[in-house]
Amino acid sequence: MSIQPNPSQLAASRARSVKNQRGEGKFKAIFMLVILVLGIYCAVKLVPPYVAEYQLADKIQEQARFAIVNRYTEEQIRENVWKVMQDLEIPAKREDIKIVANMQTVKIAIDYIVPVDLLNYHVDLHFTPSSENKSLT
Numbered sequence: 001m002s003i004q005p006n007p008s009q010l011a012a013s014r015a016r017s018v019k020n021q022r023g024e025g026k027f028k029a030i031f032m033l034v035i036l037v038l039g040i041y042c043a044v045k046l047v048p049p050y051v052a053e054y055q056l057a058d059k060i061q062e063q064a065r066f067a068i069v070n071r072y073t074e075e076q077i078r079e080n081v082w083k084v085m086q087d088l089e090i091p092a093k094r095e096d097i098k099i100v101a102n103m104q105t106v107k108i109a110i111d112y113i114v115p116v117d118l119l120n121y122h123v124d125l126h127f128t129p130s131s132e133n134k135s136l137t
Contacts (some may be wrong), residue, residue: 063108063131
């Protein structure tokens with residue numbers, strides 16, 4: 001024998017479940033979706049300059065090593081670094097590349113700013129990658 005619920009109990013149960021669903025879940029879901037979309041937007045704007053800076057730092061370290069071994073002049077080093085900067089689309093001028101090269105040491109330093117617009121907020125990311133390599137002799 002099965003126990004059948006009272007029709008008045010069913011009506012009261014339905015009324016309680018409807019009363020508990022006032023849209024709080026929908027608001028929370030929309031709010032979380034907006035936060036997620038804003039986070040993705042900020043990441044799309046902010047991550048590429050950091051990746052480019054990391055790649056540039058790696059390349060100037062490589063250039064410093066090769067410059068010592070191959071005895072490159074300051075102008076040859078500057079030209080190689082400038083090509084890398086153009087490939088990475090780094091917003092810096094050729095004059096921002098500071099190089100000191102002699103028989104014993106090669107120092108490469110770059111100082112540049114990347115402007116980033118995040119909707120109504122503007123931020124300037126300041127990067128200063130550098131490298132130094134000394135001769136073994």
